[in-house]
Amino acid sequence: MKTVPPLTVTAIPGAAPSSSPIPGEGDAGQGFRPLSDMEVRARADALIAEMTPEEKAGQITQYFDFLSVAEEAARVEAEMAAARAGSLLFVHDARELHRLQQTAVEKTRLKIPLLFGYDVIHGLRTIMPVPIALAASWDPKLAEQSQAVAAREARAVGIHWTFAPNVDIARDPRWGRMIEGAGEDPYLGSAMAAAQVRGFQGAGIGTPGTIIAGPKHFAGYGASIGGRDYDEVNLSDSELWNVYLPPFKAAVDAGAGNIMSAYMGLNGVPATGNHWLLTNVLRETWGFKGFIVTDAGSAHDLQTHEFASSLEDAGIRALIAGVDMEMAPPFGTSAFKTLPKSLAEGKVSVDAVDDAVRRVLEAKIRMGLFENPYVDLDEAERVLNDPQHRVVARVAAERSAVLLHNDGGVLPLNGAVLQSIAVIGPLADSARDTTGPWVFDQDDRETVTVLNGIRAKVGKGVRVDYSPGATMPARLHKSIFDSSPHKEVPRVQVDDDAEIRRSVELARTSDIAVLVLGEEQLMIGEQASRSSLDLPGRQQELLDAVLATGTPVVVLLMAARPLDLKGSKPAALMTIWYPGTQGGAAVANLLFGDVSPGGKLPFNWPRNIGQIPMPYAHLKTHQPRTAGERYWNEPSTPLYVFGHGLSYSTFTFSRLQTDKTRIAVGESITVSVDVSNAGEHEADEVVQLYIHQRYGTAARPVRELKGFERVTLAPGQTRTIRFKLQPHDLRYWAASTRSFVQDAAVFDVYVGNSSAASLAGTFEVH
Ligand code: BGC
Numbered sequence: 001m002k003t004v005p006p007l008t009v010t011a012i013p014g015a016a017p018s019s020s021p022i023p024g025e026g027d028a029g030q031g032f033r034p035l036s037d038m039e040v041r042a043r044a045d046a047l048i049a050e051m052t053p054e055e056k057a058g059q060i061t062q063y064f065d066f067l068s069v070a071e072e073a074a075r076v077e078a079e080m081a082a083a084r085a086g087s088l089l090f091v092h093d094a095r096e097l098h099r100l101q102q103t104a105v106e107k108t109r110l111k112i113p114l115l116f117g118y119d120v121i122h123g124l125r126t127i128m129p130v131p132i133a134l135a136a137s138w139d140p141k142l143a144e145q146s147q148a149v150a151a152r153e154a155r156a157v158g159i160h161w162t163f164a165p166n167v168d169i170a171r172d173p174r175w176g177r178m179i180e181g182a183g184e185d186p187y188l189g190s191a192m193a194a195a196q197v198r199g200f201q202g203a204g205i206g207t208p209g210t211i212i213a214g215p216k217h218f219a220g221y222g223a224s225i226g227g228r229d230y231d232e233v234n235l236s237d238s239e240l241w242n243v244y245l246p247p248f249k250a251a252v253d254a255g256a257g258n259i260m261s262a263y264m265g266l267n268g269v270p271a272t273g274n275h276w277l278l279t280n281v282l283r284e285t286w287g288f289k290g291f292i293v294t295d296a297g298s299a300h301d302l303q304t305h306e307f308a309s310s311l312e313d314a315g316i317r318a319l320i321a322g323v324d325m326e327m328a329p330p331f332g333t334s335a336f337k338t339l340p341k342s343l344a345e346g347k348v349s350v351d352a353v354d355d356a357v358r359r360v361l362e363a364k365i366r367m368g369l370f371e372n373p374y375v376d377l378d379e380a381e382r383v384l385n386d387p388q389h390r391v392v393a394r395v396a397a398e399r400s401a402v403l404l405h406n407d408g409g410v411l412p413l414n415g416a417v418l419q420s421i422a423v424i425g426p427l428a429d430s431a432r433d434t435t436g437p438w439v440f441d442q443d444d445r446e447t448v449t450v451l452n453g454i455r456a457k458v459g460k461g462v463r464v465d466y467s468p469g470a471t472m473p474a475r476l477h478k479s480i481f482d483s484s485p486h487k488e489v490p491r492v493q494v495d496d497d498a499e500i501r502r503s504v505e506l507a508r509t510s511d512i513a514v515l516v517l518g519e520e521q522l523m524i525g526e527q528a529s530r531s532s533l534d535l536p537g538r539q540q541e542l543l544d545a546v547l548a549t550g551t552p553v554v555v556l557l558m559a560a561r562p563l564d565l566k567g568s569k570p571a572a573l574m575t576i577w578y579p580g581t582q583g584g585a586a587v588a589n590l591l592f593g594d595v596s597p598g599g600k601l602p603f604n605w606p607r608n609i610g611q612i613p614m615p616y617a618h619l620k621t622h623q624p625r626t627a628g629e630r631y632w633n634e635p636s637t638p639l640y641v642f643g644h645g646l647s648y649s650t651f652t653f654s655r656l657q658t659d660k661t662r663i664a665v666g667e668s669i670t671v672s673v674d675v676s677n678a679g680e681h682e683a684d685e686v687v688q689l690y691i692h693q694r695y696g697t698a699a700r701p702v703r704e705l706k707g708f709e710r711v712t713l714a715p716g717q718t719r720t721i722r723f724k725l726q727p728h729d730l731r732y733w734a735a736s737t738r739s740f741v742q743d744a745a746v747f748d749v750y751v752g753n754s755s756a757a758s759l760a761g762t763f764e765v766h
Contacts, residue, residue, distance in 0.1 A: 032202070032203045032204065032206070032207045032208065034203075034204045034205070034206060034366065035206070035365065035366060040362050040365050040366060041358070041362065043361075043365050043370075044357075044358045044361035044362050044365060045358065047110060047112065047361055048354050048357055048358060048361070050110055051110065051357070053339070053340035053343050053344070053353075054083075054084060054340050055083050055084070055109075055110065056339070056340075056353050056354070056357045057084070057336050057337060057339040057340050057353070058079065058082075058083055058084030058085050058086060059083075059086035059112065059357050059360055059361070060086055060324060060325045060326065060336055060353075060356045060357055060360055061079075061084070061085055061086060061087075061325065061326050061328055061334050061336045061337065062085070062086065062087035062088065062089055062115075062117060062293065062325055062326065062327045062328060063076040063079060063080070063085050063087075063088055063089070063328050063334075064076070064088075064089055064090050064296070064327075064328070064330040064331075065077075065088045065089070065090055065091045065100070066090060066330065067091065067093075067096060069331075072330075072331055076088065077100070077103070080100065080103060080104060080108075080114065081103055081107060081108065082108075083104075083108040083109055083110065083112070084337075085114070086112070086114065086115060086325065086360050087114055087115040087116065087117055087161075087325065087360070088100060088114055088116055088117070089116070089117040089118055089119075089163075089327065090118060090119075091116060091118075092118050092124065092154075092157060092159060092440065092441050093157070093441075094156075094157040094158055094375045094377055094380040095375075095377065097116055097157060097158030097159070097375055098158060098374055098375040098377065100114060100116075101113060101114055101116075101158065101373050101374060101375075102374070104373075105373050112361070112364070113364060113369040113370060113373040115160050115161055115360070115363060115364055115367070115369065116158055116159050116160050116161070117159070117160070117161040117162070117163060117214070117293075118154065118159045118161075118162060118163070119162065119163045119164065119438055120150050120151070120153075120154045120159065120162035120163075120164060120200075120211070121162075121163075121164050121166070121180060121438035121439075122134070122146070122150065122436070122438065122439070122580065123146070123149070123150045123153070123393070123439065123442070123580065123581070124150055124153040124154050124157070124159075124384070124441055125153050125384040125385075125389075125441055125442065125443060126149060126150075126153060126384075126386075126389035126390055126392070126393050126580075126581050127393065127435040127436070127439050127442045127447070127580040127581040128146040128147075128149070128150065128392070128393050128396050128397075128580045128581075129146075129393075129396050129397050129400045129436075129577050129578065129579045129580045129583070130179050130180070130436040130437070130438075130560055130577055130578045130580075131164075131165060131166060131179065131180050131181060131182065131192075131196075132178060132179050132180070132181060132182065132183060132560050132577060132602060133396075133397070133400035133401075133560070133577035133578070133579065133599075134146055134182075134192065134196075134396065134400060135181070135182035135183050135188060135189075135192045135602040136183075136400045136401075136402050136575070136577065136599040136600060136601065136602050136645075137396070137399040137400040137598075137599050137710070138188070138599065138600050138602075138686040138708055138710050139399055139710045140191045140192060140194070140195035141195065142395070142396055142399055142400075143192050143195040143196050143199065144195040144196065144198050144199035145199065145392055145396075146199065146392060146393070146396045147164075147165070147195075147196045147199030147200050148199040148200070148202070148210075149388075149389045149392050149393070150162070150199075150200070151199065151200045151201075151202070151209065151210045151211045152209045152210070152383055152386075152389075153383055153384055153389065154211050155208075155209050155210060155211050156209070156375075156376075156379055156380040156382075156383035156384065157375060157380045157384070158374075158375035158380075159211060160211055160212060160367050160369065161211055161212040161214060161257075161258060161363075162200055162211050162212070162213060162214060163214045163216060163260055163293075164180075164196065164200070164213065164214065164215075164216070165180075165181075165192070165193055165196035165197065165200075165213065165215055165216075165251070166180035166181045166215075166216055166217070167181060167182070167189060167192075167193040167215045167216070167247035167248055167250075167251055168180070168181045168216070168217060168220075168221045168222035168244075168247075169181065169182075169183075169184060169185075169186060169189055169222050169223075169243055169244050169247065170183060170184060170222040170603070171184045171222070171223070171603075171613045171615050172222070172223070172224075172226075172227040172612055172613050173227070173533060173561035173562050173603070173606070173612065174226065174227025174228075174529050174530055174531060174533075174561075174609070174612065175222060175224060175227040175228075175229065175529050176229060176523075176524050176525050176526065176527065176528030176529045176530065176561075177221070177222070177229060177525060177526055177528075178222065178560065178561060178603075179436070179437065179524045179525055179560035179561070179578075180438070180525070181222065182247070182602055183601075183602025183603040183642075184602065184603040184604065184615050184616070184617075184642065185602065185603075185616075185617065185642065185705050186242065186243050186244075186246040186247060187246075187704070187705040187706060187707075188602055188705060188708070189246065189247035189250075190246050190247045190249070190250035191250070191708075192247075193215060193247040193248070193250045193251040193254070194250045194251060194253065194254035196213065196251075197213045197215065197251050197254040197255060197256045198254055198255075200212070200213035201213050201255060201256070201257065204255060205255070205257045205363070205366040205367060206366045206367055206368050212256075212257040212258050212290075212363060212367065213251070213256045213257060213258065214256070214257075214258035214259065214260050214293065215247075215248060215251035215252075215256050215258075215259055215260070216259070216260035216261075216262070216295070217260055217261065217262035217263065217271070217295055218248060218259050218260065218261050218262055218271060218277060218278070218282065218292075219240070219244055219245055219248060219262060219266065219271065219277060220233040220235050220240065220244050220262065220264075220266045220271070221233065221262040221263065221264060221271075222244070223235050223239075223244065224264055224529075227529050227530075227612070228529050229526060229527055229528070229529045230263050230264055231264060232264055232265045232268075233264050233265065233266050233267070234267055234268075235266065235267065236735065237733065237735060237738070238698070238733055238734070238735045241732075241733030241740070242732050242733050245281070248282075249286055252282070252286050252287075252288050253286075256288075256290060257290040257291070257363055257366075258290050258291055258292070258293060258363070259282060259288065259290065259292050259293075260292075260293050260294070260295055260327075261274075261277075261278060261292060261293070261294050261295060261298060261323060262295060262298070263295045263298050263301070265305060265307075269307070270298070270301070270302055270305045270307050271298075272294045272295070272298040272299055272301070272302060272318055272321065272323060273299075273302045273305075273307055273308065273314075273317040273318055273321045274321055275320065275321040275322060277321075277322075278292055278321050278322030278323065279321065279322040282322065283322060290359065290363070291324040291325055291356070291359035291360055291362075291363055292322055292323050292324045292325070292359075293323070293324065293325040293326075293327055294318060294323050294325070294326050294327050295327060296327045296328075296329060296330060297327065297328065297329025297330070297332055298318075298327070299314055299315060299318035299323060299326040299334075299335040299336065300314060300326075300328070300329045300332055300333065300334065300335045301314075301329070302314035302317055302318060302335070311333060311335050311338055312335075312338040312341065312342055312347075314335040315335035315336050315337075315338045315339050315342065316339075316342050316347055316348050318335060318336075319336070319339065319348055319352055319353070319356060320348065320352065323356070324355075324356040324359045324360060325356070325360055339353060390581060390582055393580050393581045393582040394582035394585050394586050394589075395586075396580065396586075397576070397579035397580055397582055397583050397585075397586030397587070398586040398589055398590060398595045399598060399599060399684075400577060400579070400599045401574055401575065401576050401577070401579070401586070401587070401590055401597045401599050402574065402575045402597065402599040402600060402601055402644075402645040403572070403573075403574045403597035403599075403645060403646040403647065404573045404574065404575060404601075404605075404640055404644070404645070404646070405569075405572065405573050405646065406571075406572045406573075406646055407569070407571045407572065408571065409648075410512075410552050410554065410571040410572045411554060411572045411574070411590075411591065411593070411648070412590075412591065412592055412593025412596075412648055413512060413554075413591050413592050413593070415457075415458060415462070415592050418458070418462055418511050418512065419462060419463065419511055420462065420463040420464075420465070420509070420510040420511050420512075421454060421458070421462060421463070421464050421465070421510055421511065421512050421513075421514060422465050422466075422467070422503070422506035422507045422509075422510035422512070422513040422514070422551070423450065423451045423454055423464060423465070423466045423467075423514050423516070424466070424467050424468075424469045424503045424506065424507065424513055424514070424515045424516070424542070424546060425468065425469045425470075425515045425516035425517050425539070425542070426468045426469060426470055426471065426472050426492060426516075426517075426520075426537070426539070427450075427516045427517065427518055427520070427558040428449065428450050428451045428466060428468070428514075428515075428516035429449045429450070429451040429452070429466060429468070430449060430492070430520075431444040431445070431447035431449055432444055432447075432521065433520050433521045433558060433578065434447050434448070434449050434450070434558070434578065434579060434580070434581075434583045434584065435447055435521070435578060435580055435581060435583075436521050436524075436525075436560070436577070436578025436580070437481065437521045437522070437524060437525035437526075437528070437578070438525060442581065443581075446581065447580075447581050447583070447584075448581070448582055448583060448584035448585045449583070449584045450514070450516050450556060450558075450576075450583065450584045450587050450588075451464070451466050451516075451584065452584050453583070453584025453585045453586070453587050453588035454514065454584070454587075454588050454591070456584075456585070456588065457585075457588035457589070457591075457592055458592075463510075465506045465510065466506075467499055467502050467503040467506055468492050468494050468499060469494075469499055469500060469503045469515070469539070469542045470494070470496050470499060470500060470537050470538040470539055470541070470542045471491070471492065471493055471494050471496055471499075471537060471538075472491060472492075472520050472523075472536060472537050473536050473537045474491065475522060475523065475528075477527075479522045479525075479527055479528060480526065480527050481522060481525070481526075481527075482522055491520075496537075496538050500538065500541065500542050500545055503542060503545070503546055504545050504546060504548075504549055507546045507549045507551045507553070508549045508551060510551060511551070511552075512551065512552050512553075512554065513546050513549070513551050513552070513553045513554070514553075514554045514556065514591070515542070515543060515546060515553060515554070515555045515556065515570070516556045516558055516576075517535055517539045517542075517543060517555060517556070517557060517558070517563075518535070518539075518557045518558035518559035518563065519536060519558070519559050519560075519561075519563070520536075521578060523536060524559070524560050524561060530561075531609075532564075532609060533561065533562060533563050533564040533606075533608065533609045534563070534564055534566070535563055535564075535565065540565070540566060540568070543555065543565065543568055543570070544568055547568060547569075547570065552571040553570040553571055553572075554570060554571060554572045554573075554574070554591070555570040555572070555573045555574070556574050556575075556576045556587060557573070557574070557575045557576065558576055558577070558578060558579075559575065559577070560577055560578060562603065562604075562605040562606060562639075562640075564606075564607070564608045564609065574590070574597060575599075575601075576590075593648060593681070596647045596648040596649065596681055596682070596683035596684065597645065597646065597647055597648070598645070598647050598683060598684030598685070598686065598710065598712075599645050600643050600644060600645035600686050600688075600753075600754070601640055601641070601642055601643060601644050601645060602642070603642060604616045604638040604640075604641055604642045604755075605638050605639050605640035605641075605644075606638055606639065607634060607635070607637075607638065607639045608634075610631075611631075611636065611638070614636075614638055615642075616638070616641060616642035616643075616702075616703060616755040617701035617702070617703060617704050617705075618701060618702060619699050619700070619701055619702070620699065620702055621699075624702075641754050641755045641756045642705075642754070642755040643686070643688050643705070643753070643754035643755040643756075643757075644753075644754040644755075644756070645686070645753075645754075647681070647683035647684060647685065648679070648681040648683050649677050649678070649679030649680065649681045649682070649683035649685075649713075649715065650677075650678050650679040651675055651676065651677055651678060651679075651683075651685040651713070651753060652675070652676050652678045653673055653674065653675055653676075653687075653751055653752050653753070653757075653759045654673070654674045654676070654759070655672070655673060655674045655720075656671070656672075656673045656749070656751050656759045656760070656761045657671070657672050657673070657761070658670065658671050658672075658749070658761060658763045659672075660763065661763055661764065662763065662764045662765075662766055663763065663764075663765055663766075664765070664766055665727070665742050665743075665744055665765055665766070666727050666742070667727070667765075668724055668725060668726045668727065669724075669725050669763055670722055670723065670724050670725070671689060671707070671722070671723045671724075671725060671749055671751065671761070672720055672721065672722045672723075673687065673720070673721055673751040673759065674718050674719070674720050674721075675687050675711065675713070675718065675719055675721055676713070676716075676717070676718040676719075677713035677714060677715050677716060677717050677718075679715060680715050681715065682712065682713070682714045682715065683712070683713065684710055684711065684712050684713075685710070685711055685713065685753055686708055686709070686710045686711075686753060687708065687709050687710075687711060687721045687751065687752075687753070688705060688707070688708045688751065688752060688753060688754065688755070688757060689705070689706050689707035689708065689723045689725075689749065689750070689751050690703040690704060690705055690706065690749070690750040690751075690755060690757060691703070691704055691706050691725070691729070691730070691747050691748065691749055691750075692704070692747065692748040692749075692750070693730070693743065693745050693746075693747050694745055694746045694747065694748065695743075695745055695746070696734075696741075696743035696745045697734040697736055697737055697741045697743055698732070698734040698735060698736055698741075700732065703750060703755055705755070706723070706725060706729045707723035707724075707725070707729075709721050709723075725749075727742055730742050730743075730747070730765065742765070743765070744765050744766050745764075745765055746762060746763075746764050746765075747762060747763055747764070747765065748760055748761070748762050749761045749762065749763065
């Protein structure tokens with residue numbers, strides 16, 4: 001196998017000094033020349049000409065290989081050895097991947113290598129902050145670098161394809177999978193989608209050290225009714241085109257090699273059997289050239305949805321809708337296994353099957369699997385242990401934390417005067433939770449918890465006491481991730497009454513209390529929706545008891561949904577998400593001011609669960625004067641707005657200008673603004689541009705994000721930031737014309753550091 005090129009990440013501004021510096025500018029894809037479309041097609045067609053119907057159906061079937069379940073592994077391997085499997089998922093051990101590939105390449109008739117897929121969501125061995133955290137960095141370059149590291153590790157062990165990024169817009173925090181996406185906004189979501197695709201795929205499919213990206217779940221999955229995972233989605237065309245589809249379009253434009261169809265029904269038609277979605281929109285309108293995979297078992301499940309009449313019908317419907325590969329149900333029967341019969345009966349055409357087979361073979365050819373199918377085990381070890389990867393993880397965690405509030409500047413902590421810290425909370429010393437969901441090959445021993453990060457930072461001179469504070473309650477229903485074939489995760493059990501008393505005592509006798517509260521990683525993610533935003537267990541009681549001591553309290557939220565602290569006001573509140581392998585080290589750097597927080601919320605943070613949904617980009621509708629009074633019992637405004645996040649400095653905005661006052665439909669306009677660091681710390685600010693169209697073919701949201709840039713400024717420094725608003729930024733899909741339109745209208749522009757930015761200007765489009 002070719003040697004993976006060294007990691008070349010560009011320097012990340014604002015990064016804390018590291019013992020092993022981040023290498024300078026480079027290009028992992030240097031010298032990479034993709035194969036021509038013609039050559040790839042000719043090679044695929046030559047293989048197709050040799051294949052039997054069974055081999056074709058197998059080539060477009062992907063099986064879970066849960067090695068820990070011997071019977072299932074044997075069944076899958078038998079299929080594979082008989083050339084009736086084109087791809088396997090979930091194997092991530094380099095030796096196993098090597099062994100399985102040897103069987104495919106050396107023992108099967110046509111010697112077609114397997115394509116190995118896996119959920120490399122936010123790292124393989126080096127765990128990055130969870131995807132919503134990367135979005136909260138408002139730094140697409142950072143997201144790209146993080147996923148480039150993930151790809152490099154994955155490719156080194158023999159994985160070729162990731163089921164990521166998740167680009168589902170999420171506007172309902174009850175939905176657990178909001179952790180995997182970029183939050184509520186289509187513009188931020190599109191930037192993060194494209195950046196992650198670039199990170200995974202490098203200069204294009206087949207770049208050494210990269211893997212195929214598979215944006216998911218096409219489409220609308222984040223809008224499941226009631227936030228209940230897998231439940232139906234009913235979205236208007238306007239919401240689809242303007243909100244839910246743009247991140248997919250951005251991922252396709254960035255060259256994503258794969259797309260995964262969603263589990264649920266979209267407006268009554270299951271996404272996996274939805275010809276309009278998969279073929280009319282994705283292939284025909286957007287020109288997607290890669291292959292489409294189903295979500296796990298979702299072709300098979302077209303029967304379960306009461307859409308297909310039989311397994312055979314399910315296979316036919318999925319194929320005809322546009323699916324190229326079926327991810328077979330774990331432990332279940334594949335629908336595509338029935339395709340040879342349907343072919344023989346003339347129910348599907350040879351062309352339809354061959355098109356799917358061709359797309360899968362083309363992916364293998366482009367990845368270079370026919371030339372280099374194997375893993376270099378020594379190289380894999382070296383890549384997995386690359387210290388540079390840990391640096392990227394730490395910087396990513398530093399840049400994604402969001403400081404929500406900081407009374408009287410309690411943060412940063414002053415290490416010179418502090419003598420004692422009480423670190424409290426069930427998540428303060430949990431390595432497994434620090435890395436978050438969707439990780440299976442992480443190294444818990446090397447993971448830096450918040451407690452360990454603080455201890456390492458302050459050294460022996462400061463007393464650090466720790467109490468877990470309260471036990472996390474168990475889930476009512478088991479998660480798919482805490483039962484076989486996944487590892488059971490041990491839960492810390494304490495006597496809550498005694499531990500809360502002890503926490504209070506520690507806080508009372510310390511200079512500062514740092515509470516790490518939130519949700520366990522099993523409480524967020526797939527099958528982890530929730531009907532409450534409260535702190536689970538007795539954490540709220542713990543928080544209030546510690547607050548009552550009068551010791552200044554810093555709350556670090558380890559969570560990926562907005563939680564409801566019931567009005568409790570710690571001196572400082574910072575969301576650290578699930579910060580990954582280096583999370584504790586990053587958090588310590590943030591707490592002590594080695595680096596300033598600079599992340600921003602990728603969603604509106606509601607006051608409580610009753611306000612959901614509450615997107616910032618809502619319409620003005622009737623009586624906007626009372627928009628904040630829609631509930632008689634409390635303000636109908638969010639607690640923290642989309643785009644909000646503090647730093648250790650303050651920034652001012654001035655001189656908002658447009659280069660023209662009037663443009664014609666189809667022309668661009670440039671908006672500029674000066675941003676100045678008016679405080680005493682070097683820090684980052686995310687300059688955000690919002691527009692509002694005053695009238696048009698349809699009513700438009702009060703504000704829509706249309707540009708952002710994260711900048712690092714020294715105290716007293718000013719920079720002019722320019723945003724180019726292009727015709728596509730002013731276009732939208734209108735239900736009245738059932739098409740995209742760009743109106744001649746007056747637009748407001750707002751620039752500042754959140755969606756509540758007050759600096760405003762206008763321009764006209766004629
Ligand atoms: C999830 C997908 C995931 C797949 C394979 C499904 O349950 O919805 O996002 O990629 O499993 O693990």
